Amino acid sequence: MNFDEVAREYSRVAIVQKNAGIRLIELLRIGEKDDVLDAGCGNGALTAVIREITKGRIVGIDSSRKMIEEAKKRVKGVEFYVMRVEDLEFENEFDIIFSNSSFQWFDADRALERFKACLRDGGKVGVQAPARKDYSPTFLRAVEAVRNSEIGKIFKHFRSPWFFLDSEEEYIKLFERHGFEVEHCRIEKVVTRHTPEELLKIFNSGAVAAYLNPKFYEKADGVDEAYRRKFLEIVRREFENMAINGLVELVFYRVYILAVIFK
Template sequence: MYEKKALVQKSAAEVLLGLVSIKEDENVLDLGCGSGRTTREIARCTKGIVVGTDISGSMIKEAISKDDGKPNISFLVKDAECLGFRDSFDVVFCNSAFQWFSRPKKVLKQCFTALKTGGRIGIQAPATAMYCPNFVTAVEKVRNNPATKNIFGFFKNPWMFLESEGEYRSLFEKSGFEVVTCKIVKESARFAADQVYGIYQSGAENGYLNQAFYTVPLTDAYIGTFCDLVKKAFKEQADESGMVNLTFNRIYLVAKKP
């Protein structure tokens, strides 16, 4: 499902690939590679070693199953806080994953160590508390609905969103990097309401309906009602033609290891 519905992650990855500008002989770490779609694209850009890592064993299994025979690519299950690489990569590429790192300083320390001197890291991630106004508005219906508000009150936000370019820049500089590019961009595209729900399922739903982020048990009734409310909200956001103007605030950052 992620492979089919992660449309906005794919388009953002293409922008990030342009920013990091991978050379034909560079070794690349794709951090939080998911099902490996972008990792395989990276492997077509370079003859160097390409390693995709993700904390999800299921995602890595999916990535390996789609192996297209490129000899320079491999996939590993790894926690971003415990990568264990040293002076191994010219580029660390991290698309639509940085927001999941609750302890980003630990992750950046691992990335700094994994990079060769002069290497660079490029990240793209949703940014600010209003990372996606469409999603935030939809979830407010869950927060306020009598059937869901009690359980939702025990939801603990799993994401790490900073509010300004300066905060992202400071985070990387304090980790030893020299920031080359740092910009929060508002991006919008039009999708049918059902497509918007699929895009929401490819990312945000993995937080909002994950038992790990609640301190009370989730019930089938809660999950079902949550999904119905979000679907209804996206339909309400559609214009007369049935299209929703889906908007994301995204951080694009490239930094160098001196």
């Protein structure tokens, strides 16, 4: 399972990422002539929102070919490229970089070096991403049930690919180390309520791209279709166990960062 496989279903299920993204767009106050880079744009649903705000140039990049295919179908008037953030080659071309729910997947140091080069003097980057090792106690509880199950012996080889820092200070230091002035940095605890079925869809829209991807297992023997099915079955059961009056409280820690570069 990776983002190519998630792509087609993504728009139906990416509720959580989208709400957080709209908030990031509001925080960024994109001007009507700003040139914007959407880094890790996914299926372009939020790039489309940005297209409504600015008449400037918009570029969306994502490492998943399928996501970019979806984005091209969805939004017109945007340049979309299959590209890794770490390989960005633009120089002084953007006023704003927008990156929603993707930063945890990046090599943070390399991404920030590339962001710095892409931005014009005084340009701004806005990042929203899950934060803290316990990024979602709700998801982690479900994953713990997998660890304690009969497929735990396979799951114990999983190595998280995600980049998380535990405090606002650490995120500020990271951005400052790359020459950014941090205007805003907050880790927010976001609590929403969902049926177990909805929750499984949310889990499917992002987390599975790591948990069910053999690439992120030190030993991937046994990470096959049967394992995936069993994994999701256990997660579903755990979500059902957590429900009170049919609803589960989903807790997510999210960091919002706005940072400016002066060259």
